[in-house]
Amino acid sequence: MKKKVLIVISDYYKDISEALLKSTKKFLNKKTNLKIIKVPGVFEIPVVISRNIKKYDGFVAIGCIVKGKTAHFDLISKSVIDAIMNISIDSKKPVGNCILTCFNYKQALERINKGKEAAFALNSILYK
Numbered sequence: 614m615k616k617k618v619l620i621v622i623s624d625y626y627k628d629i630s631e632a633l634l635k636s637t638k639k640f641l642n643k644k645t646n647l648k649i650i651k652v653p654g655v656f657e658i659p660v661v662i663s664r665n666i667k668k669y670d671g672f673v674a675i676g677c678i679v680k681g682k683t684a685h686f687d688l689i690s691k692s693v694i695d696a697i698m699n700i701s702i703d704s705k706k707p708v709g710n711c712i713l714t715c716f717n718y719k720q721a722l723e724r725i726n727k728g729k730e731a732a733f734a735l736n737s738i739l740y741k
Contacts, residue, residue, distance in 0.1 A: 619649075
């Protein structure tokens with residue numbers, strides 16, 4: 614049976630996000646029916662997932678947060694990851710987390726294959 618999955622992807626670091634998306638799609642179960650919604654930043658991802666929670670069997674959150682010179686990185690990272698976890702627990706639906714939290718852009722580039730892990734996590738729950 615085909616499962617419906619929504620991928621919500623932040624365009625803020627477009628090249629990183631597109632590479633993560635490619636990696637995720639490559640490893641998702643071939644039976645998966647995908648829809649992709651793009652948002653400007655990772656902060657918008659939990660809202661889009663929440664709005665669509667009843668329409669899909671699972672979700673993947675894709676984006677990248679790079680540490681700057683302020684506390685913004687810490688606040689956004691924690692807020693978004695906590696929100697995604699709460700959505701998953703409350704809805705009892707899997708959300709593959711493919712949001713990189715890196716100290717610099719070079720670290721993000723080194724992690725562009727992390728979509729594989731999010732896809733495997735989602736597959737293990739949806740297709741058990």
